[in-house]
Amino acid sequence: MAAMMLLSTRKLSRHFGGLRAVENVDFDLPEGQIRALIGPNGAGKTTFVSMLCGRIPVSSGDITFAGENVTRLPAHKRIQRGMAYTFQITSVFSDLTVQENVALAVQSRLERGAVLAGEVAKALAKVGLQDRADQIAGDLAYGHQRLLEIAMGLGQSPRLLILDEPTQGLSDGEVNDFIALIKDVAKDTTILLIEHNIDVVMALADKITVMNFGEVIAEGTPQEIHENATVQTAYLGG
Amino acid sequence: MLHLGLIAALVLLQFILPAYHHGNLARIMVLSVFAMGYNIMFGYAGLLSLGHAMFFTAGMYGMGLSVRLWDIPVGPAFVIGIFAAAALSLVVGLLALRTIGVAFMIVTLMFSQAVFLTILYFNPITRGDEGFVIAQQVRQIAGLDLSNPTTRYFAALILFAICLLAVLWLVRSRAGRVLIAIRENEERARLLGYDTWAHKLAAVVMSGTMAGAAGAAYGVLFGSVGASFAEVPFSILPLLYVLLGGPGTVIGPFVGTLFMFYLRDLSSSLTDAHMLVAGVVLILLTLFARRGIMGIVRERWLKWLP
Ligand SMILES: Nc1ncnc2c1ncn2[C@@H]1O[C@H](COP(=O)(O)OP(=O)(O)OP(=O)(O)O)[C@@H](O)[C@H]1O
Numbered sequence: 001m002a003a004m005m006l007l008s009t010r011k012l013s014r015h016f017g018g019l020r021a022v023e024n025v026d027f028d029l030p031e032g033q034i035r036a037l038i039g040p041n042g043a044g045k046t047t048f049v050s051m052l053c054g055r056i057p058v059s060s061g062d063i064t065f066a067g068e069n070v071t072r073l074p075a076h077k078r079i080q081r082g083m084a085y086t087f088q089i090t091s092v093f094s095d096l097t098v099q100e101n102v103a104l105a106v107q108s109r110l111e112r113g114a115v116l117a118g119e120v121a122k123a124l125a126k127v128g129l130q131d132r133a134d135q136i137a138g139d140l141a142y143g144h145q146r147l148l149e150i151a152m153g154l155g156q157s158p159r160l161l162i163l164d165e166p167t168q169g170l171s172d173g174e175v176n177d178f179i180a181l182i183k184d185v186a187k188d189t190t191i192l193l194i195e196h197n198i199d200v201v202m203a204l205a206d207k208i209t210v211m212n213f214g215e216v217i218a219e220g221t222p223q224e225i226h227e228n229a230t231v232q233t234a235y236l237g238g
Numbered sequence: 239m240l241h242l243g244l245i246a247a248l249v250l251l252q253f254i255l256p257a258y259h260h261g262n263l264a265r266i267m268v269l270s271v272f273a274m275g276y277n278i279m280f281g282y283a284g285l286l287s288l289g290h291a292m293f294f295t296a297g298m299y300g301m302g303l304s305v306r307l308w309d310i311p312v313g314p315a316f317v318i319g320i321f322a323a324a325a326l327s328l329v330v331g332l333l334a335l336r337t338i339g340v341a342f343m344i345v346t347l348m349f350s351q352a353v354f355l356t357i358l359y360f361n362p363i364t365r366g367d368e369g370f371v372i373a374q375q376v377r378q379i380a381g382l383d384l385s386n387p388t389t390r391y392f393a394a395l396i397l398f399a400i401c402l403l404a405v406l407w408l409v410r411s412r413a414g415r416v417l418i419a420i421r422e423n424e425e426r427a428r429l430l431g432y433d434t435w436a437h438k439l440a441a442v443v444m445s446g447t448m449a450g451a452a453g454a455a456y457g458v459l460f461g462s463v464g465a466s467f468a469e470v471p472f473s474i475l476p477l478l479y480v481l482l483g484g485p486g487t488v489i490g491p492f493v494g495t496l497f498m499f500y501l502r503d504l505s506s507s508l509t510d511a512h513m514l515v516a517g518v519v520l521i522l523l524t525l526f527a528r529r530g531i532m533g534i535v536r537e538r539w540l541k542w543l544p
């Protein structure tokens with residue numbers, strides 16, 4: 001093993017009634033990588049990462065994060081150990097201001113009594129929301145709420161940042177800024193990115209994992225995945 | 239500033255109010271402590287309890303029975319009352335927080351009924367329905383006669399001021415911001431790394447303890463201890479006060495208690511169906527003013543209002 005594995009899963013499964021949303025997934029993510037997780041709608045991507053961060057319990061299998069088995073840990077303890085998750089369906093505190101939203105993200109990792117303002121401003125500047133700090137989050141345009149969601153992830157300064165379709169609803173310009181931002185963040189953060197926009201995936205990913213019907217069907221470099229026949233059929237609905 | 243101003247105004251009012259309103263205001267201050275406690279859970283943490291009468295009565299009977307059964311002076315008895323409410327709220331919190339939403343409302347209601355029935359059941363000790371009186375001669379702390387209107391007013395004011403400043407401190411603290419986050423979106427708060435369950439439990443205990451302090455103070459200052467304070471309508475009252483004054487605002491509970499008290503006072507010349515008046519106010523509020531009086535003030539004019 002060259003790099004240390006930051007995150008691993010073994011035989012990870014989640015069933016909803018009879019539906020096998022995620023089935024026996026073995027997954028390894030080395031520290032420092034940008035990993036893209038792709039697959040058709042309903043493939044189980046959100047369910048998979050929701051188990052990683054503790055948002056939903058697993059049906060069976062194990063999750064190891066930074067050398068520790070976290071399968072049974074409640075979500076807040078995993079977050080405290082350095083995970084961050086940004087929601088596919090925007091989930092900001094809509095009655096609070098943009099700044100208060102990010103402050104809540106920053107506050108959870110800072111020492112008691114530490115000054116928040118600087119860190120909050122930094123996270124907002126990274127996504128370009130600094131001029132909207134005092135607006136009510138629920139009043140923001142959809143794309144800006146997506147950026148706020150990302151800023152909250154950045155504000156946590158995680159070791160592992162899980163982004164669930166972050167570019168959905170962003171303009172082309174904003175998508176380009178996002179690519180640049182993630183390249184910068186990736187210098188000291190491991191990234192797991194669920195993404196439908198294939199240009200974003202190709203621009204960012206060191207490696208790609210493909211899911212379909214709850215299982216991993218392929219894994220490799222962007223080049224390998226591009227040429228992989230199984231993946232092509234999955235996407236063409238074969 | 240606003241809050242210190244309110245306390246100062248209440249000090250001044252003591253000297254100018256006519257006797258009738260003076261007596262009312264003392265009562266309002268104690269009841270608004272009950273409402274402030276309620277507001278911690280409902281207004282800040284977003285937990286709707288239908289059983290807060292049990293915490294009020296835990297404080298009241300914790301104090302009252304200490305005096306009645308063991309002749310403990312009212313000062314220490316007051317403290318015992320507060321501890322009784324704290325202990326009850328811890329137990330209720332541990333059990334009730336396993337549920338959420340409507341189930342939580344029902345569980346708190348059931349616990350409160352259980353407390354009410356317990357009081358009736360132990361009739362020989364608690365004097366059940368009739369309740370009992372804390373004799374005027376024992377209602378003294380450090381030689382001050384708490385049945386004297388001026389002393390009583392200041393005692394109520396001191397309790398009110400302490401609780402008001404405590405709530406103000408809480409909502410400005412880190413934990414207070416987390417409570418608001420839980421109210422707004424609990425799952426998100428959890429996934430920002432907050433132990434939302436522990437925060438909710440703390441909110442229940444603070445809330446119940448403050449309600450208990452109000453109950454104990456009510457018994458000490460007005461001399462009566464009775465099972466009627468454990469009945470369901472008495473759990474609805476703080477909800478009404480808070481909804482009217484503004485959930486999630488620090489002075490809302492006081493404003494709501496003040497308005498409701500006088501509304502009831504005025505309407506009693508027309509009808510004696512108090513709960514009808516309360517019901518009508520509740521309906522009007524939910525239809526037209528969900529944020530309550532101070533909530534509207536905050537929205538329109540004072541954005542910074544905590
Ligand atoms: N809470 C739930 N209860 C029942 N079924 C669920 C639940 N959550 C997800 N599913 C089902 O599990 C499967 C996987 O869903 P999931 O959201 O993980 O897919 P996804 O890969 O994230 O899709 P998308 O690209 O559309 O976001 C789907 O069939 C979905 O309907």
Ligand SMILES: [Mg+2]
Binds near residue numbers: 045046047088
């Ligand atoms: Mg998804």
